[in-house]
Amino acid sequence: MKTKNRPPRRRAPVQDTEPTPGEGTLDGPLPSPGPEPAKSLRSRPARAAAGPRGGGDGGRRRPGPSGPGGRRDSSIQRRLESNERERQRMHKLNNAFQALREVIPHVRADKKLSKIETLTLAKNYIKSLTATILTMSSGRLPGLEGPGPKLYQHYQQQQQATGGALGAIEAQPQGHLQRYSTQIHSFREGT
DNA sequence: TAGGCCATCTGGTCCT
DNA sequence: AGGACCAGATGGCCTA
Numbered sequence: 001m002k003t004k005n006r007p008p009r010r011r012a013p014v015q016d017t018e019p020t021p022g023e024g025t026l027d028g029p030l031p032s033p034g035p036e037p038a039k040s041l042r043s044r045p046a047r048a049a050a051g052p053r054g055g056g057d058g059g060r061r062r063p064g065p066s067g068p069g070g071r072r073d074s075s076i077q078r079r080l081e082s083n084e085r086e087r088q089r090m091h092k093l094n095n096a097f098q099a100l101r102e103v104i105p106h107v108r109a110d111k112k113l114s115k116i117e118t119l120t121l122a123k124n125y126i127k128s129l130t131a132t133i134l135t136m137s138s139g140r141l142p143g144l145e146g147p148g149p150k151l152y153q154h155y156q157q158q159q160q161a162t163g164g165a166l167g168a169i170e171a172q173p174q175g176h177l178q179r180y181s182t183q184i185h186s187f188r189e190g191t
Numbered sequence: 192t193a194g195g196c197c198a199t200c201t202g203g204t205c206c207t
Numbered sequence: 208a209g210g211a212c213c214a215g216a217t218g219g220c221c222t223a
Binding site for chain 2: 079082083086087090094114115116
C-alpha cells in the first residue's frame with residue numbers, strides 16, 4: 001500500500017458550468033453544519049436532473065440528455081435535501097474512521113491511514129488484544145466467576161465460524177502480535 | 192501518466 | 208411517506 005500524506009482533501013471549486021438560477025444544479029448553497037467546512041468546493045456539476053429514473057442499468061446515475069431543466073422544483077428540492085443528508089452521513093462515517101485511527105497504535109503517525117488500512121489494522125489489533133486477554137486470564141474474563149475455558153472455546157469457535165482459519169496456535173497472543181506487528185510495518189514500508 | 196484514494200451525486204431498497 | 212443505508216458512477220487530487 002502506498003503511503004499517503006496529504007492534507008484533508010478539499011476539492012477545488014470548479015465552476016465548469018455556471019448554475020443557472022432557477023435551473024439549479026443540485027448543488028445549492030450548502031449550510032454544512034458539520035465539522036467539515038462547507039463544501040463550497042463541490043466540484044461536480046450537479047446532475048440533479050439526471051433523466052427520469054428507471055431505465056435498466058440498476059438505476060444508477062444516468063445523466064439525461066435533458067439536463068437539470070427536466071425536474072420539478074419539488075423533486076429538485078428533495079434531491080438537494082437527500083444529498084445533504086448523505087453528505088452528513090458520510091461525514092459521520094469519516095469521523096468514526098478518524099476516531100478509530102486515533103486508537104489504533106501504528107507506526108505511521110505521520111501518515112494518515114487509509115480506510116482499508118484502518119479497518120484491517122483494527123481487526124488485527126482486536127484479535128491480538130483478545131488473544132492477550134485470553135492468555136492472561138487463562139480463559140476467564142477478569143472478575144468473572146464461572147468456567148473459564150468456555151470463553152476460550154467460544155473464541156475458537158468464532159475463529160472457525162468466521163473463517164479466520166486461526167487455529168489454536170494463533171490464539172496465542174504472540175501469534176497475533178506477530179501478525180499485527182508485521183502488518184503495521186508492511187504498511188509503513190508501503191508494501 | 193497510471194493507479195490509488197477519496198468526496199460527492201444519485202437512484203434503488205430497506206426500515207421505521 | 209420519509210429517512211437511512213447501500214453501491215455504482217464520476218471526477219479531482221496525489222504519488223510513484
